[in-house]
Amino acid sequence: MTLPSLIDLPTALLPFVSRAEEVFLADAAGPTETLQARFEAWPSARRESFARVCAASDFALDQVSRDPRMVLALAEQGLLERSLVPGELREALRQALDACADEDGLAQALRRFRNRHQLRIVWRDLSRQADLAETCRDLTDLADCCIDLTYGWLYPRLCQQYGTPIGRRSGEAQHMVVLGMGKLGAHELNLSSDIDLIFGYPEGGETEGARRSLDNQEFFIRLGQKLIKALDAVTPDGFVFRVDMRLRPYGSSGPLVFSFNALEQYYQDQGRDWERYAMIKARVVGGDPEAGRVLLEMLRPFVYRRYLDFSAIEALRNMKQLIQQEVRRKGMSENIKLGAGGIREVEFIAQAFQLIHGGRDLSLQQRPLLGVLTTLEGQGYIPAQAVAELAAGYRFLRYVEHALQAIADRQTQMLPDGELDRQRVAFMMGYPDWGAFMQQLGYWRGRIDWHFQQVIADPDDAAQAPEQEQTAGWLPLWQGELDDETACRELAEAGFRDARKACERLQGLRNGSHVRSMQRLGRERLDTFAPRLLALLVEQSDPDLVLERVLPLVEAVARRSAYLVLLTENPGALQRLLTLCGGSPWIAEQIARYPLLLDELLNEGKLYNPPEAPELFAELNERLMRIPEDDLEQQMEALRHFKLAHSLRVAASEIVGTLPLMKVSDYLTRLAEAILGQVLSLAWRNVVARYGRPRHRDGSLCDNAFIIVGYGKVGGIELGHGSDLDLVFIHDGDPVAETDGPKAIDGAQFFMRLGQRIIHLLTTHTTSGQLYEVDMRLRPSGASGLLVTSLSAYREYQNEKAWTWEHQALVRARMLAGCARLGEDFKQVRDAVLRHPHDNGKLRREVCEMRAKMRDNLGTRITAAGMGANAFSADVPFNLKHDAGGIVDIEFMVQYAALAWSHQHPELLRYTDNIRILDGLEQVGLLPGEEVRLLQEAYKAYRAAAHRLSLQKQPGVVSGDQFHDERQAVMRIWRKLGLC
Structure with missing residues (x-):
């Protein structure tokens, strides 16, 4: 919304303008310095603004009447027509307080300063020279400097009187530390806000330097009392800010000031839901800023x-109900803050999402409401149209x-009932007129209330009566109010094949130790959830199977x-959970192990449509940028949650058919690449911080x-669910030259520790599991070789020592993350090694020998690895990977x-995945198109x-009567190529 438009002054307000102008006409000073002369020298635009302000605001008219020279000075200093620069307000108040000799002088200076700038802010607001953001910012800055500079004035004087408070431990x-809450904390003060404050101090102890010491708490209580009095007391000059x-x-019954430990203990043990809402906006506004940061981090x-904390929705409903009861009791429906469609409802919407998602989505941990709304739109929590409204x-x-x-200058949000004030508003x-204004007000309150109801709508609303009735029908069965026969009959009639087994499973959950030890609130939530679960279960095609798979999750989160509550x-989300659990026990197990994945079920569009590679990389980078560089634990958790979430999206998309096989592998591979890039960056930063940077050979x-080079499935862009990573680490530094850090080590040690750090970041188990299993055995000399190899040593090994099977593996090798220049150098080494001419007879023999070893060790024994006469029978297994005619062939x-x-056709080395290499064989005429298609489709x-x-948590084995045509075609082409 733009600034309210300017309109002509109503006739009823003209007498106020005349009264304001008379203030200047009544002055009896000399002719050159009269107030009238100075006033009449104003430009017409300023005179017009003066008329608007004094006509609309009794506060402004009163300030002009009390001190006309103040408004003239503001005008002549240009403060009415420009924004203040950062720090200008604070410096002006500092100069004013420096001249104060006692607390009476402090009180007077503060109030006169406040009145002067309050008039300036009202003037600029009503004359439309300042928008909402500037007005709120100026008011907040005014409060900030009044609080902090008053504290700074009082503290040394109390120390002189009572001694300096000293920490017993430190x-x-x-x-x-003065915490500003509410609109003060969010830089959103309104024209007549009170200020909500909380006082704290770091640690207990006593004062030192005075004849009689005081306990630190007693010292800070006295200091807090004086600070409140300096700001809140009403004197002939008015007040500074009302303090709450x-x-x-x-x-009001608690101590005025608390130690940090006492604050932490209180919020941990007794903090209530409304206090969580309040603490979202908490900001240090006075006292020790560094200690304040420590306190806020303790309370985070x-x-x-x-x-995910959907209990915030419950708390919000309860709070809203209490507010509505108060509104009705006090007849406050015309309150634009607390009434339906009021300011508080917009705040509740934003804060609900912050409390639900803010623990994991750090972008929501911000204070200004409009900033939160923008983030909610950008992160996809609320549609753009809703946010705009x-x-x-x-x-x-x-x-x-x-x-x-x-x-x-009165703190009110009630619409006026008097005709004059209605005209003013x-x-x-x-x-x-008032009617036109109320029509627009009614529109906006209606839209806000509608959006509010969408966010906090109760699943048990009367609008959902049929569903509610269906859900309630399962409550007696869940609570054990039915005898076993009746319960089994109801389950059988609802579609369960083995109703007795289903009944036993439900009883096992209800009577299990996890449920019996639940607190009252948790049990109430389970009793609300279980009937909903049963109502949706009976709609599944196989409710027995889904119940078996979903109950471990329910037990895990009970x-x-x-x-x-989520x-x-x-x-x-519950419907999608049941669909996915029915489709895959792997998904059911993943969600049961990591319930934070339930978050992914909230957005159906995202769940079944994973982002493309650029968005994937950008999303991970954005997540990590929100975490402090030195918080490795949070970074590791963020990486693991990212991997879990996107792996779930891929599996879900595969189950519902929105992502075909090739795209599944592509996506899982790109996910690994994104994670490896960030892991390398984190590890490099960590090792450099400790040892300094290594050197190139030129110094x-x-x-x-x-x-990081990937082999196998990750190199061939063919990762599956739960695949490990075959990796090789290569560097191009000087192994002898020392790093430039305070704990210098040689380059070889640096890169070895970098490799170790990468493996640690990838494989360490945290509460969110590990990122990947890592297999480093394909590095030069295998498990006995160096963890990290220089490019020159890698080249030498591949050219002089590598076995044929290692060159086979090199066909699928490619750079996954790291230095682009070094990656290109690696590719040239790879291509040169693979293009080296081979003795084809020897090559065929060695390939066949390696294949025979794999069949002997890994193939199906009872079918001679798929080569026996019985290999195609229904009663024997076929190993999709290792048997003859399968994947490895x-x-x-x-x-x-x-x-x-490839020495004749180097284009065969362009890609590392089998499908595109097969395309290349057709393009250069080495395999006919029909055979290429047969191999690709198989x-x-x-x-x-x-x-x-x-996804079904089963090994890669099918019955031997499957894939007859594919297996025979593969074996035929194998023989045609002269392979054994």
Whole structure:
């Protein structure tokens, strides 16, 4: 919404303008310095603004009447027509307070300063020279400097009187921390806000340097009392800010000031839901800023939970109900803050999403409401149209709030009932009359309330009566109120094949130790959730199977009942959970092990449509950028959650058919590449911080001289669910030259420790599992070789020592992450090694020998690895990967062809995946198109079956009567190539 428009002054307001002008006409000073002369020298635009401001605001008219020279000085200093620069307000107040000799002088200086700048802010707001953002910022800056500089004035004087408070543990001087809450904390103060404060101090102890010491708490209580009095007391000059301390622990009945430990303990043990909402906006506004940062970090876990916290919705409903009861009791429906569609509802919407998701999505850990709304849109939590309406409606209501408070500098959000003030509000908002204004106000309140209801709608609403009735029908069975026979009959009639087994499973959950030890609130949540679960289960095609798979998840999250609230609050997410559990026990096990994955079920569009590679890389980079560079634990958790979430999206998309096989492998491979790139970056930064940068052979410092090379499935862009990573590390630094850090080590040690760090980041188990299993045995000399190899040593090994099977593996090798220049050098080494001419007879023999060893060790014994006479019978297994005619045969043929013919056809080395290498063999005429298609289709069919079996947590084995045509075609082409 834009600024309210300017309209002509209503006739009813003209007498106020005359009264204001008379102030200047009544002055009796000399002719050259009269107020009248100075006033009449104003330009017409300023005179017009003066008329608008004094007509609309009794506060402004009163300030002009009390001190006309103040408004003239503001005008002549240009402060009415320009924005203040950062720090200007603080410096002006500092100079004013420096001249104060005692507390009476402090009080007077503060109030006169406040009145001067309050008038300036009201003037600029009502004359439309400042928008909402500037007005709120100026008011907040005014409060900030008044609080902090008053504290700075009082603290040394109390230390002189009572001694300096000293920490018992640290032995250091202690300062108080002043937390600003609510609109003050969010830089959103309105024209007549009170300020909500909480006082804290770092640690207990006593004062030193005075005849009688005081306990630190007693010292800071006295300091807090004086600070409140300096700001809040009403004197002939008015007040500075009304101070409200009721948000502190225990409210008005608690101590005025708490130690950090006491604050942490209170919020941990007794903090209530509304206090979490309040603490979202907490900001250090006075005292020791460094200690304040420590305090806010201590309190962060209370506000933002690491898991999804849909219990925030319950708390929001309860809070809203209490507010509505108060509104009705006090007749406050015309309150634009607390009434339906008011400011508080927009705040609740934003804060609900912050509390639900903010523990994991750090972008939501911010204070200004409009910034939160923008983030909610950008992160896909709320549609753009909804955010646009909420933001526009919120701005409109805040302008209305300013208009109401500008009249008399009174904290009110009630619409006026007097005709004069109604005319003033309509005028300030740019409407010709009260009716036109109320029509627009009604529109925005209606839109806000509608969006609010969408967010906090209760699944048990009367609008959902049929579903509610269906759900309630399962409550007696769940709570054990039915005898076994009746319960089994109901389950059988609902579609369960083995109703008795289903009944036993439900009883096992209900009577299990996890449930019996639940607290009352958790049990209530489970009793609400279980009937919903049963109502949706009976709609599944195989409710027995889905129940078997989903109950371990329910048991796993029973003690963390916020997850039950998530599924209760989001029936669509529960439906998707049951669909995916029915489709894959692997998915069911993953979600049961890592319940944070339930978050992914909330957005159906994202769940079944994973992002393309550029968005994938950008999303991971953005997530890690929100985490401090030195917080390795959070970075590791973020990487693991990212991998879990996107792996789930791929599996879900595969189950519902929105992602074909080749895309599944592509996506899982790109996911690994994105993670490896970030892991390398983290490891490099960590090792450099400890040892400094290594050097190139020419002596220059390395910023990036390392690559991660992928072999096998990751190299061939064929990763599956749960695949490990075959990796090789290569560097191009000087192994002898020392690093430039304080703990210098030689280059060889640096790169070895870098490799170790990468493996540590990838394989360490945290609460979110590990990233990947890593296999380093394909590096030069295998397990006995160096963990990290220089490029020159790698080249030498491949040319002089590598076995044929190692060259076969090299066909599928490619750089995954690291230095682009070194990656290109590696590719040239790879291509040169693979293009080296081979004795084809010897090559065929060695390939066949390696294949025979693999069949003997890994193939199906009872069918002679698929080569026996019984290999195609239904009662014997066929190993999709290792038996004759299977996946490995196709891979070996491709690798043989690349080694045999790439010296003549280097284009065969362009790609590392089997499908595109086969395309290349057709393009250069080495294999006919029909045979290429047969091999490609067989390869894809085998891999598709292996993927499906993986999602069912089954080995890659099918019955021998499957894939007859594919197996025979592969074996025929194998023989045609002269392979044994």
